[in-house]
Amino acid sequence: MNIGILGAGQLGRMLALAGYPLGNRFTFLDTTGNPSVGIGEVIVDPENTQLETFLDQVDLVTYEFEHLPVELVREIEARKPVYPSSRAIAVCQNRVEEKTLFERLGIPTPAYRVVESAEQLKAAALELGCPVVAKSVTEGYDGKGQAVLKTPEQAEQAWAEIKHSKLIVEAFVDFVREVSMIAVRGRDGDVVFYPMAENVHVDGILRYSLAPLPDLDEGVQQTADSYILSLLDELDYVGVLALELFQTPDGGLLANEMAPRVHNSGHWTQNGAVTSQFENHLRAIQGLPLGQTAALAPTCMVNVIGREGDSADILALPDAHLHRYDKSERLGRKLAHINLVAPTHGELLEKVRRCAALLPEASAPRFSFE
Amino acid sequence: MNIGILGAGQLGRMLALAGYPLGNRFTFLDTTGNPSVGIGEVIVDPENTQLETFLDQVDLVTYEFEHLPVELVREIEARKPVYPSSRAIAVCQNRVEEKTLFERLGIPTPAYRVVESAEQLKAAALELGCPVVAKSVTEGYDGKGQAVLKTPEQAEQAWAEIKHSKLIVEAFVDFVREVSMIAVRGRDGDVVFYPMAENVHVDGILRYSLAPLPDLDEGVQQTADSYILSLLDELDYVGVLALELFQTPDGGLLANEMAPRVHNSGHWTQNGAVTSQFENHLRAIQGLPLGQTAALAPTCMVNVIGREGDSADILALPDAHLHRYDKSERLGRKLAHINLVAPTHGELLEKVRRCAALLPEASAPRFSFE
Structure with missing residues (x-):
């Protein structure tokens, strides 16, 4: 089966690496003129003239990036199966x-x-009480199109900046930790859930994801499972869905946002779970x-951003798994990630600190359970 | 780093899949006119006219197949680093x-x-006592160029057949099991050893490899380590070396043959060891x-030969990892393998039997420790 992927970056790359062993081939449609995927056939199409060529080659279509024109995805849907559907993208x-969907499904x-x-x-x-965070309704990701207002007086400047x-x-949430849920729904409606991960962001960009959590109440995991399950079923969703949440001091969960695709906070599954999110998306x-989603051992994903470390130093760490994206260095750009695996959380944290020290732009994280 | 691979079959394919995450790119030189690798750049060169093009593109060269003209490899060595070296190929x-090298190093x-x-x-x-196995001195692999003589009178026919x-x-060996050792030597002389695997062959073709062995005496593993270490050091070897041995009823080991490359009996490491043989070859x-070579759990590699099973049935097995080579079906052709992982050897054997039942051309194996 030839799978078409809209987008040609690292997520598409890792989907392809997981899919070749399943016997899949891949064709990427890149509309940026700057693909980085590095494998498979890439149709570079900044002028949007080669959709037919792309569709002729593929049996079904998925995507690595949800900020696509919904009309384009609907047009593709009329010709080939698209998973997840355009409805998931639109939401x-x-x-x-x-947010309206979260509320309707009872997800806090x-x-x-x-505001307009x-x-x-x-x-x-004023009404919510500062600090607040203002975000563009569309097109925002990785902290782009966002501003924090420490006082209501910063409204004019923030408005001008976000454009x-x-x-x-x-409202700012008093949270204990940021977490995410990755779940997968098959075409037959079967659903599997990965263990919840704790995420550490810096400047709006994910830096670390760690799973499974040593101090997670089983009831909290079940609540998170029920939230993402209601989203998957409501959207008649097929593939991997990621849901980012805040965990509050009372153990409650508040949904932040979701992404209809394989997600950076699920990269730990490549080396830390029985089946990776990439393979499970392709299976779905x-x-x-x-495939099974159980964690094999405590695992931490470390993002490599802006500048890469020395591969030899990183690979000298025991049970360290380097995943480079074959991209040139640029401030704030995701270039690679490293999955670290250890028999205990204590050893894992020690390894994370050693790894962070090898990365020019990283600082050691502090997790909620330390 | 752009790595050149001589050969473009499934071993090259799996090297590339392990190497993209390290940031490598791959160029394959195929001299058969029939490459199956399916990824990377393939230079199809049945007339041997494009070696320059290949060498211009690559930083170093390795191979997936040792039955190459030694002169060709020496020519390449004069231009680019080749690992393992032409000496390993020649032997x-x-x-x-x-056999002479085995004897010189004290490997039984x-x-x-x-005979000529x-x-x-x-x-x-007559001298060795039938049955005996006759093998061509060069060009034999996967049971090709071999014949078994049940009586000395079959000599003429065998001679004619092997050509x-x-x-x-x-001499036939009274063995308890066929085993193999996979070890890796770095450029700096550092060596790591994988746990010994038991191999089940049918008609000279590997069908199953299982590791680690539940009943392996530590001394036997150490003996095997010492044998392969002496080979690696003697050849100043860089990369993965595979050594096939017979284990005799008294626990002794007799060397059968070796292969200077990643090996079918090491495919279990993709899902059953901390670092796969493919990644470790590329690291070396x-x-x-x-990378670390420890086994994660009891693992069995099941070869898919001749005809493929239904992927959905295979992937419905828990902790089953399918590795397809994207080849068309043909009698005796290696098309894929499945790595099965289980918490205990008992559960693993049960899973192997269920898996074998899903493959049209497979029969359930019997391992020595059952």
Whole structure:
């Protein structure tokens, strides 16, 4: 089966690496003019003229990036199966639709307001109580299109900086940790859940994901499972869905946002789980049985951002798994990640610190359970 | 680093899949006109006219197949680093040189004779005591160029069938099991050893490899380690070396043959060891630190030969890892393998039987420790 992927970056690359052993071939449609995937056939199409060529070659279509024109995805859907569907994209690329869906399904979220002017932004900041975070309703990811307001007076400046006609304003959450759920739904409706991961962000970019959590109450995992299950079923979803949440001091969970694709906070599964998120996404969209999601051992994913470390130093760490994306260095760019595996959480944390010291742009994380 | 691979079959394919995450790129030189690797750049060169093009593109060269003209490899060595070296190829592709080296290093082998006529073959069969196995001195693999003589009178027929000017004749060994050692030597001389695997062959083709062995005496593993270490050091070897041995009822080991490359009996390491043989070969030839070789859990590799099973059925087995080679079906052709992992050897054997039942051309194996 030839799988078409919209986008040609590291997520597509890792999907392909997981899919060749299943006998798949891959064709990537890159609309940026700057693909980095490095394997498979890449159709570079910045002028949007080669969709037919792409569709002629593929049996089904998936994507590594949800900020795609919904109309384009609907057009593709009329010709070839697309998983996850355009409906998932429409919801996930619009923060208002996403929040509305969370609410309708009874998934708690931080308090928020939707604003359409600097004045409304200021009023929302007053009402919610600063600090607040303002985010563009569409097109935001990796901390882009966001601003933090420490006082309502910063509304005008934030509005000018974000440059978007509609923003969502969220109250800051007093959280114990940021977590994420990765789950997979097959074409037959079967669902599997990965153990919840703790995520550490710096400047809005994910730096570390660690799973499984040593101090996680089973009830909290079950709550998270039920939240993501209701989303998967509601959207009649096929493939990997990622849901980012905040865990509050009382153990509660508040949904932050979701992504209809394999997700950076699930990269630990490549070396830390029986089946990786990449393989399970491919199994799901092809109608194959889903693989087991159990963790093999405590695992931490360390993102390599901006500048790479020395491969020899990194590979000298025991049970360290390097995943490079074959990209050139650039400030803030995700270049690689390293999965570290250890028999205990204590040894894992020690290894994470040793690894962070080898990366020019990384600082050692502090996890909630330390 | 761009790595050149001589050969473009499934071993090259799996090297590439292990090497992309290290940031490597791959160029394959295929001289058969029938490459199956399916990824990377393949230079199809049945007329041997494109060696320059290949060498211009690569930083170093390795190979997936040792039956290469030694002169060709020496020519390449004069231009780019080649690992393992042409000396390893010269020894491994000639059964007499191989046996001579084993003897010189004190590695026991089955009794054997070298013969150059049907008459000498008959005499050797008489002397060694039938049954004996006759093998062409060069070009034999996967049971090709071999014949079993049940009586000395079959010498003439065997000689005619093998069609080779020089044969090696080996006494049959009363063995408990066939085993293999996979070890890796880095450019700096560092060596790591994988746990010994038990191999089950049918008609000279490997069908199953299982590791680690539940009943292996530690002293036997140490003996095997010492044998392969002496070979690695003697050849100043860089990369993965495979050594096939017979284990006799008294626990002794007799060397059968070796292969200077990643080996089918090491495929279990992809899902059953901390670092796969493929990644460790690439680490070695690039001068990177070698990865840990410890087994994660009891693992069995099941070869898929001739005809494939239904992927959905296979993937429905828990902790089953499918590795397809994207080849068309043909009698006796290696098309894929499946790595099965289980918490205990008992559960593993049960899973192996279930898996074998899903493969049209497989029959369930019997391992020595059952």
